Amino acid sequence: MADDAVIMLPEKFDFAYHQQFTSRYQALLDSKAPKVILDFSRTQYLDSSALGMMVLLHKKAKGENTITVIRGAVGTAKAILGIAKMEKLYHFE
Amino acid sequence: MNYREDDTDSEISLKSRHVLVIEDDIGFNQTVCLFLEDLEVNTTGAYTVAEGLEKISNSHFDFILLDGSLPDGRGADFLIGLSKLDLVIPVMMITAEEDQEQMAAYFGMGVDDYLLKPVNFGLIWLKMRRLYRAHIISIRERAKHKKLQELLNEKHLEEGLGRHVYKHLAGEKKELDHIIKSSMQSSGSFNGDFFLSLQGPSGNTFLMLLDATGHGLAAAISVLPQVAIMRAMVEKGFSLPNILFELNKKFNRDMPLDRFVAAVLVEIDHTLGELYVWNGSMPDVLILDNAGKIIRTVCSSHMAIGIMEPEEFNASLETIHLSGGEHLVLHSDGLVEQIGVNKQVFDTERLAQTIERCDEVGSLFDFLLSEFESHRGAVGLGDDVSLCYINLDLLTSHIQNQAQIKCLEPKKQGHIDLTVTINGDLLAKADILELLNSVMNQSQVAVETRQTGFTLFAELVSNALDHGVLGIDSEIKNNHERFIEYLELREQRLQNLSNSDEIKLHFNYNQSKGQIEFEILDSGAGYDPSSINTNDETSLAGRGLALIKQLAHSVECPSPGNKTSIILNEKK
Numbered sequence: 001m002a003d004d005a006v007i008m009l010p011e012k013f014d015f016a017y018h019q020q021f022t023s024r025y026q027a028l029l030d031s032k033a034p035k036v037i038l039d040f041s042r043t044q045y046l047d048s049s050a051l052g053m054m055v056l057l058h059k060k061a062k063g064e065n066t067i068t069v070i071r072g073a074v075g076t077a078k079a080i081l082g083i084a085k086m087e088k089l090y091h092f093e
Numbered sequence: 094m095n096y097r098e099d100d101t102d103s104e105i106s107l108k109s110r111h112v113l114v115i116e117d118d119i120g121f122n123q124t125v126c127l128f129l130e131d132l133e134v135n136t137t138g139a140y141t142v143a144e145g146l147e148k149i150s151n152s153h154f155d156f157i158l159l160d161g162s163l164p165d166g167r168g169a170d171f172l173i174g175l176s177k178l179d180l181v182i183p184v185m186m187i188t189a190e191e192d193q194e195q196m197a198a199y200f201g202m203g204v205d206d207y208l209l210k211p212v213n214f215g216l217i218w219l220k221m222r223r224l225y226r227a228h229i230i231s232i233r234e235r236a237k238h239k240k241l242q243e244l245l246n247e248k249h250l251e252e253g254l255g256r257h258v259y260k261h262l263a264g265e266k267k268e269l270d271h272i273i274k275s276s277m278q279s280s281g282s283f284n285g286d287f288f289l290s291l292q293g294p295s296g297n298t299f300l301m302l303l304d305a306t307g308h309g310l311a312a313a314i315s316v317l318p319q320v321a322i323m324r325a326m327v328e329k330g331f332s333l334p335n336i337l338f339e340l341n342k343k344f345n346r347d348m349p350l351d352r353f354v355a356a357v358l359v360e361i362d363h364t365l366g367e368l369y370v371w372n373g374s375m376p377d378v379l380i381l382d383n384a385g386k387i388i389r390t391v392c393s394s395h396m397a398i399g400i401m402e403p404e405e406f407n408a409s410l411e412t413i414h415l416s417g418g419e420h421l422v423l424h425s426d427g428l429v430e431q432i433g434v435n436k437q438v439f440d441t442e443r444l445a446q447t448i449e450r451c452d453e454v455g456s457l458f459d460f461l462l463s464e465f466e467s468h469r470g471a472v473g474l475g476d477d478v479s480l481c482y483i484n485l486d487l488l489t490s491h492i493q494n495q496a497q498i499k500c501l502e503p504k505k506q507g508h509i510d511l512t513v514t515i516n517g518d519l520l521a522k523a524d525i526l527e528l529l530n531s532v533m534n535q536s537q538v539a540v541e542t543r544q545t546g547f548t549l550f551a552e553l554v555s556n557a558l559d560h561g562v563l564g565i566d567s568e569i570k571n572n573h574e575r576f577i578e579y580l581e582l583r584e585q586r587l588q589n590l591s592n593s594d595e596i597k598l599h600f601n602y603n604q605s606k607g608q609i610e611f612e613i614l615d616s617g618a619g620y621d622p623s624s625i626n627t628n629d630e631t632s633l634a635g636r637g638l639a640l641i642k643q644l645a646h647s648v649e650c651p652s653p654g655n656k657t658s659i660i661l662n663e664k665k
Contacts, residue, residue: 008404011338014551018576041334041408044544047551048637055636072409074332076544083643084636 005033006071013046013077018053025057029064036061037093040081041072051084058089069093105229107222110155111135115145115171116187117163125158125187128214142166146174154182156225158217159204161188161195172202183228185220187212255313262320263289272488273300274458275481278427280474285312286425288481289320291327293360294539296492299327299336300359302481304375304425306352312477315354318343319398330540333360333369334408337398341406344399353399357423360410363489368421369410373397376426376441383418383486385454387445420454421483422461427476434470443468458482507604509536516595516616520562521587525554529600536602538609542663545644546609552637553613553657554596559583561617561655562594607663608646612656619653 005028010017028036036057040046054068061068071093073081081087112129116122117140126136137152139145142165149157157175161168168186175184186199186207196207205224208217275288285305292298301323305315319340326336337358344354355374362369370378373395380389391411401407424444431439444461451460461480511532515523529550533543559565563586569579599612642648645659 039407039409041410042338042406044335045547045551047548047555048640051636051640072334074334075541076548079545080548080640080644083640 005031005035006037006039008039009043009046011042011044013040013043013050015047015049018049021053021057025060029060029066032064033066035067035069037069037071038090039071040077041074043073043077044075046077046080051080051086054086055089067091105226107156107225108133109135110225111137111153112156112158112221113137113139113145113148113154114158115139115142115163116158116160117141118160125214125217128218132218140164142171142174145171146178149175149180149182150178156221157182157184158221159184159186161186161190161199168199168204169202172199172204176203181228181232183224185217185224187217251310255310258317259284259287259313262317262324263287269488269491271484272491273481273483276458276462276479278474278478279308280427280477281308284477284479285309285316286427286477286479287316287320288423288479289323290483291324292492293327294330295541296363296496298359298361298363298488298492299323299333300357300361300421300423300481300483302357302375302423302425302479304355304427304477304479306354308477311352315344315348315352315399318347319354319356333358333371333410337371337408338403338406341398341401341408342403345401345403348399353397355393355397355426359421359423361485361488363492366415366417366489368413368415368419368485370413371395371408371410376424376429379422379448380413381420381422381448381454381457383420383454385420385448385451385457387448388419389413415485417486419485420457421481421485422448422457423479423481423483425477425479427474427478428465428480431465431469431475431478432472433468434472439465439468455484505604507536507602509600509602511598511600513598513600514595515598517590517592520558520590520594520596525596525598526551529598532600533602533609537604538602539663542609542661546611546661549641549644549659549661550611552641553611553659556637556657557596557613557615557617557655560620561615562590562596563587564617567620609661609663610658611661612658614656617655619655 007021007024007028025036038054058068068090069092070081070086070090073092112134114122114125114129114136116125116138119140122138122140126138129136137148137154139148140163142163145159145163148154159168159171163171168188172184175182183205184203186196186204187210188207189210190196191209199207205228206220208220269290273290277284277286277288279286285308287301287303287305289301290298301320303316303319305312307315322340322343323336326339331339340356356371357373357375357378358371359378360369361367368380370391372378372391372393374393374397377390377392379387380391382388391413394411395407429439429441429444433439447461447464448457451457458480461482465478465480509532513528515525526547530543530547533546538546560567563583565579565582565586569575569582593616595616597614599610601610602608603610641657641659644661646662647660649658650656
């Protein structure tokens with residue numbers, strides 16, 4: 001599905017993914033994608049820096065009028081996203 | 094006449110073979126030998142029965158020319174002696190006898206052909222060649238037959254092994270027979286379809302129906318690792334997407350490109366009353382209400398397992414809220430592609446109509462099978478055919494009963510306590526999180542708790558190291574514009590660790606309480622946690638601390654703030 005701007009997140013979404021994450025979403029924002037989807041379906045673990053990156057992505061996306069979406073989060077990842085109140089910044093699919 | 098052989102197959106040629114000529118007429122014997130020698134055949138002459146038997150016992154011969162009457166006996170005496178030696182050599186008689194009964198008896202004793210004297214040498218040669226060729230071909234046929242028998246035996250043994258493994262892997266559960274029903278019919282000697290139902294540690298039920306490319310053992314080779322991975326991961330409490338990623342990754346890595354497995358994977362959360370379905374290139378999954386009406390179908394929305402590269406693979410699931418009384422029907426394409434006696438296909442529409450015609454949903458499975466059988470009559474199966482039926486209400490009450498029985502079982506009693514101190518360079522090199530994860534794994538901590546624990550420990554260890562030991566201002570770490578600065582600073586300070594730089598961990602797991610106590614102490618100066626505002630969702634600062642507070646049962650960080658103690662309770 002080429003028209004969907006999806007970022008497939010890794011099993012561990014933490015600092016180590018920062019650079020890749022930033023360059024991917026920057027490319028999507030530059031291409032004026034109407035929405036950016038973060039696919040958590042394979043993510044087993046995310047830490048606070050991942051949440052930080054998500055907040056930053058949201059801030060930048062908002063400036064471009066791009067909607068941010070969370071897809072496929074389960075288990076601990078879903079719980080952490082809930083705890084972090086990410087539903088205030090992201091649409092849950 | 095040209096007697097030269099034109100055979101390209103040297104094995105069936107008499108050239109360079111060794112022929113024994115048993116003939117008491119010295120002149121005739123030598124003439125025959127010379128004639129054959131001229132055709133590049135090796136010869137040895139013998140003049141009596143005894144001499145013939147002696148030569149054949151001591152040397153190898155490929156062909157025997159035998160006279161019917163010799164000074165010390167008849168041709169028959171030689172043939173009796175020959176049969177005792179257990180040699181298979183073509184024998185042609187050259188005899189003056191015209192007694193047909195005697196000739197018939199010779200044939201019975203193993204003679205392959207005969208010629209009457211006086212003989213035409215050209216005819217001797219033609220007959221010898223033909224006999225020898227037939228002899229070699231028959232030896233080859235026997236060898237081929239033997240090889241074929243061996244292969245068939247081997248195949249039979251392998252299939253037996255496969256069937257055993259299949260049966261073992263499926264782990265049939267008799268008590269669920271009336272709740273989860275499955276029929277697997279194989280079009281070949283072996284099935285490429287496989288159905289498995291498992292229960293995870295959280296009480297969720299997992300179902301998997303596979304349809305591998307090909308048939309027989311080739312298909313089994315695709316199926317077996319999938320089943321093994323599924324079994325192991327369900328047992329450890331992994332979620333369906335995690336399992337799917339693993340199945341796809343391993344298959345993609347280990348199997349040839351032209352192999353893949355179409356699959357339906359289902360997870361049933363009995364507590365939430367939810368059904369999660371992943372359909373990769375299988376026919377529609379059918380969900381029926383209690384009246385047997387199809388209320389929902391989940392069509393394939395993914396490629397089969399093994400095709401996509403791990404980073405492209407999509408494990409997103411279809412979620413279905415159950416309102417009670419539902420039934421689930423899974424099947425492979427073999428069912429809806431089967432040609433019937435009327436030359437028509439038992440297609441999806443016919444399947445839906447058959448389901449509609451069934452009066453009692455409880456007997457749907459047997460009804461479908463018998464309708465399928467009468468459709469196909471004596472027509473052979475075109476493909477492996479599998480049909481699975483699950484009564485979701487009965488399954489849920491079965492699982493809940495089981496959980497109640499489990500509650501009455503005596504509680505687990507184990508206990509593990511561990512203190513670890515890491516200092517100096519090892520702070521930069523040792524994977525502290527992996528260490529803690531493996532301790533939790535070995536302590537049989539439930540997967541969900543382990544994942545929460547991992548998240549907590551990751552935050553605590555990174556705080557202790559970055560802010561405590563390395564003294565990096567949290568402002569730099571939390572400001573993504575300054576991320577590179579943070580990384581450089583971290584790298585630089587990690588290079589200059591001394592033995593007074595230290596992190597001390599205390600891990601305690603109490604199985605009966607279902608509780609993990611964890612304490613982390615760093616050699617840093619400490620900080621005041623109350624200075625961080627954790628209430629602002631859009632702020633980057635304090636996110637880690639907020640997470641810790643939410644995930645842990647209790648958090649303590651006494652002054653000067655270089656020690657944090659948490660308690661994590663296992664989910665009941």
